[in-house]
Amino acid sequence: MPVNLRRWVFVSCVILATTAVLAACGGGSDDGASTSDSSADAPASDSKKKVRLAYVAAQANSVFKSIYDGVNEIAQKDGAVEIDRLDTGFDPTKQFSVMQDAIASGRYDGMIVVPLDAVGLVPQAEAAVAADIALVNVNSQFGDSFVTVDPQVEGQVGSVLQTIENIGTGQGELIIGACKDIDPCKVGWIAGDAKLPFEVYERKIREGLVAKHDNIELVTFLDGGAYLTEEGYKIAQDLLQAHPDVNVIATAGDQMGRGAELALKDIGRLDEIKITGEGSSKYGVKAVRDGRWYGTVTYAPLETGRVAADLAIRAARGEKLSVGVNPVEEAGFPQTFNQDNLKEFPADFAGEWDT
Amino acid sequence: MTALSLSPKKAGMAALRDYGIVLSCIALFIALCFASDAFFTQTNLLNILDQWSGVGIAACGITLVLIVSGFDLSIGAIFALGGVVAAKLAMSLGVAPGLLAGCVAGLAVGGINGGLVTLGRINPFIATLATGTMVGGVSLAISAGFLVTVDKDGFDVLGRGQLLGLRYSIWMLVASLVITGLILHRSRFGRYIYAVGGNPEAARLSGIRVGLVQGTTYAVAGLTAAVAGVIAASRVSTGQADAGGFNFLFDVYSAVIVGGTSVSGGEGAIWRTAVGVLLLAMIRNGFNLLGISTVYQSILLGAIILAAVSLDVWSRARTTAS
Numbered sequence: 001m002p003v004n005l006r007r008w009v010f011v012s013c014v015i016l017a018t019t020a021v022l023a024a025c026g027g028g029s030d031d032g033a034s035t036s037d038s039s040a041d042a043p044a045s046d047s048k049k050k051v052r053l054a055y056v057a058a059q060a061n062s063v064f065k066s067i068y069d070g071v072n073e074i075a076q077k078d079g080a081v082e083i084d085r086l087d088t089g090f091d092p093t094k095q096f097s098v099m100q101d102a103i104a105s106g107r108y109d110g111m112i113v114v115p116l117d118a119v120g121l122v123p124q125a126e127a128a129v130a131a132d133i134a135l136v137n138v139n140s141q142f143g144d145s146f147v148t149v150d151p152q153v154e155g156q157v158g159s160v161l162q163t164i165e166n167i168g169t170g171q172g173e174l175i176i177g178a179c180k181d182i183d184p185c186k187v188g189w190i191a192g193d194a195k196l197p198f199e200v201y202e203r204k205i206r207e208g209l210v211a212k213h214d215n216i217e218l219v220t221f222l223d224g225g226a227y228l229t230e231e232g233y234k235i236a237q238d239l240l241q242a243h244p245d246v247n248v249i250a251t252a253g254d255q256m257g258r259g260a261e262l263a264l265k266d267i268g269r270l271d272e273i274k275i276t277g278e279g280s281s282k283y284g285v286k287a288v289r290d291g292r293w294y295g296t297v298t299y300a301p302l303e304t305g306r307v308a309a310d311l312a313i314r315a316a317r318g319e320k321l322s323v324g325v326n327p328v329e330e331a332g333f334p335q336t337f338n339q340d341n342l343k344e345f346p347a348d349f350a351g352e353w354d355t
Numbered sequence: 356m357t358a359l360s361l362s363p364k365k366a367g368m369a370a371l372r373d374y375g376i377v378l379s380c381i382a383l384f385i386a387l388c389f390a391s392d393a394f395f396t397q398t399n400l401l402n403i404l405d406q407w408s409g410v411g412i413a414a415c416g417i418t419l420v421l422i423v424s425g426f427d428l429s430i431g432a433i434f435a436l437g438g439v440v441a442a443k444l445a446m447s448l449g450v451a452p453g454l455l456a457g458c459v460a461g462l463a464v465g466g467i468n469g470g471l472v473t474l475g476r477i478n479p480f481i482a483t484l485a486t487g488t489m490v491g492g493v494s495l496a497i498s499a500g501f502l503v504t505v506d507k508d509g510f511d512v513l514g515r516g517q518l519l520g521l522r523y524s525i526w527m528l529v530a531s532l533v534i535t536g537l538i539l540h541r542s543r544f545g546r547y548i549y550a551v552g553g554n555p556e557a558a559r560l561s562g563i564r565v566g567l568v569q570g571t572t573y574a575v576a577g578l579t580a581a582v583a584g585v586i587a588a589s590r591v592s593t594g595q596a597d598a599g600g601f602n603f604l605f606d607v608y609s610a611v612i613v614g615g616t617s618v619s620g621g622e623g624a625i626w627r628t629a630v631g632v633l634l635l636a637m638i639r640n641g642f643n644l645l646g647i648s649t650v651y652q653s654i655l656l657g658a659i660i661l662a663a664v665s666l667d668v669w670s671r672a673r674t675t676a677s
Contacts, residue, residue: 238643
């Protein structure tokens with residue numbers, strides 16, 4: 001028996017290893033799987049201090065991956081910047097520890113962080129500043145204010161984000177736009193994770209805006225989209241069963257918007273019901289251009305990464321900075337991309353991340 | 356001893372023990388029929404089966420693992436791996452080899468789990484927690500953090516195609532239930548599974564190859580989790596390294612345990628798992644159809660699961676005492 005078992009485990013290992021190698025080699029067009037990228041192949045200029053950055057975020061997320069691509073683009077251009085990708089998953093406690101370890105390691109001149117807990121991570125942000133690390137938050141903030149893009153931790157170099165107020169307003173404007181000329185307009189909302197603090201605040205902003213329009217009726221609010229197409233699809237199926245007379249399915253992410261589109265396709269009602277998303281993903285932007293969706297809240301993750309890297313590198317080389325940047329404004333884009341404002345975007349605007 | 360030889364009261368208690376979960380399921384079904392007009396419609400019922408097919412398929416594998424007194428915490432990660440491998444290889448090798456490779460990857464991880472638990476004598480919680488973490492890293496490495504989107508014709512057929520009005524995913528759920536049910540209840544190997552889970556030492560002394568039986572259940576669990584992941588990836592034409600995870604793990608184990616399969620090993624049945632999946636599916640569907648606030652959903656879900664399990668434990672205790 002032991003011999004059989006050992007043989008069987010050996011075969012399992014070989015199969016898994018073969019599959020993994022094949023999969024890693026397959027497809028071919030993506031960049032490498034390394035969690036540490038470097039521009040070391042480019043010659044470092046003597047006039048530039050070598051800079052090592054930590055990118056602290058959930059790595060298995062498309063938006064955060066695009067932010068990283070923006071960071072890496074600037075690092076590659078600079079030629080004297082190395083980046084370590086430190087994975088935190090979507091676990092604020094893990095992120096706290098990862099930041100703590102990164103600070104203690106003394107390896108980093110700069111740190112670009114996607115905070116998962118705006119308030120709970122402030123002590124680590126302060127520790128990073130105290131350790132003379134050029135700290136930039138992206139996508140969300142360190143601190144308890146949801147209405148400012150400015151850095152909220154004293155000594156922090158930069159903050160690159162759209163405020164939660166910006167995004168909640170964008171969500172509300174999309175619903176209002178989609179409901180234009182429909183009275184009554186019944187709207188179903190699919191959340192990503194309604195318990196997350198930023199979704200709670202966005203909801204307050206969004207529903208406050210929508211409440212000013214008598215023609216709009218929010219008929220249901222369903223949670224659990226988890227920023228996944230698969231989950232969005234399932235929830236949209238239930239939503240359509242419970243409220244077949246809905247006019248708009250609005251979602252907290254293009255992933256769920258895509259899921260809603262699949263559910264509508266199944267029942268042949270894609271032409272009847274409008275979809276809104278969030279994130280201006282490649283899929284979402286194309287869906288709006290093709291007329292399948294009404295709109296999506298604009299994100300600019302690549303620009304976010306570029307701006308954040310630029311700030312962190314300059315500060316690490318001695319510049320005194322404390323800058324707040326809204327990357328969507330910086331890129332010159334409106335807050336939403338929708339059927340009524342297509343011409344306000346460049347013709348080649350195609351989104352920066354995959355759903 | 357059969358119910359026929361028991362007093363009416365004891366027989367009733369035994370029946371409650373065996374079929375209490377079925378009664379709970381029927382009661383919920385009837386309640387939802389009255390509470391929501393949208394519930395008892397063909398479309399909604401088929402939606403439920405389609406939505407929960409992945410959980411149901413993986414639950415079949417986990418039922419075997421639990422009966423053999425094991426535990427597998429890696430299935431959420433294997434779910435993601437199956438989808439990512441299938442999507443990635445479908446782009447380079449073709450649709451069918453890609454889908455097959457996704458399933459084989461899960462089988463291989465399951466095999467490794469089985470080896471670690473049996474040959475390595477590592478506690479299954481620790482072993483599968485570790486392999487789950489590693490497999491999550493492998494998925495991330497394969498996808499490089501991107502979603503792996505497949506634009507090849509035919510990749511979405513498994514997840515979205517139909518046969519005789521039913522999605523393939525539903526047919527695969529039915530096939531999984533039937534196959535694992537036949538293995539467990541109609542084969543010698545199934546009897547070995549119960550024997551090993553009930554008393555491994557006695558099983559060993561009876562000549563049963565305990566390690567092989569345990570290891571095989573982990574391999575099956577890996578395969579079923581990967582099949583679920585492959586179906587999910589096919590449905591949306593995308594493999595994603597952060598799919599599955601804790602939510603999938605929670606749903607699978609909730610379904611199996613609510614159904615009445617014992618976490619102590621030696622007891623359980625595939626039909627119980629099927630009922631557990633249905634119960635959980637109806638609860639979630641009901642939440643959505645009735646628009647119950649998310650604030651109360653977690654509280655209600657936890658309370659319903661606790662109540663179902665408590666009823667099961669109480670009725671077993673009463674039956675044993677009497």
